[in-house]
Each structure stands twice: as structure tokens, then as C-alpha cells.
Amino acid sequence: MTARPLSELVEQGWAAALHPVADQVAQMGQFLRAEIAAGRKYLPAGPNVLRAFTFPFDQVRVLIVGQDPYPTPGHAVGLSFSVAPRFVRYRAAWTTSSRSTQPTWGIGSPRAVI
16 A cells, blocks of 8 residues: 555645644554554544545634544544444434533534535
8 A cells, every 4th residue: 555645635725734744644644554454454444534634624613633433343434423324323422512512602403424
């Protein structure tokens, strides 16, 4: 598996924003490729690892980083609190989080992003 430049993996606004840490992102990619080579799997699957950074940078208002992925293969899709369409639309964690943010920040009910 050949490493691709960050600019090919993420939206251009994100590529510019992540440029200062591009070496660390490349190191994470090397680690994940080594895991696959060793026969170990990780979630979300490779194509979804940087999925949050494919949305236009200038349209993102909140970015949640570090949310543990759902442990069932196929469920984690690279976006916090999101699951593949064939599974439950909203997970309990997202529903609970959205209920707690509504009064504080005036954020509406969850909207699916697939």
C-alpha cells in the first residue's frame, strides 16, 4: 500500500489547516498500514479514517475528535456518532449528547450525515 499525500486524502481547506501536522498524519497512516500488514484490523475501515476531513472546511462549525468508534465491524463510518445506513439511525450516545447540548447551545435535534 503506497502512502498518498494529505492533499489527496482530505478536502483542500483541511489540507491547508492540517499542513503543520502533515508529518504526524503520515506517521499515523504508516502505523495503520503496518497493522494491516501484521494481520490486525482497526475501525473505522481505511477509507473512512479521515472521512471527517472530506467535508468542506469552511462549512464545518464543530469537529469532534477522539470519539471511540463503534466496536462492531461495519458500524463505524469515520464520523463521530454516525453509523452506516443499514444500522440504527441514531445511536444512544448521540441522542444523549444532543439532548444535553440543546438547552446550553441551542443546537437542534440530530440530523443524519451519511
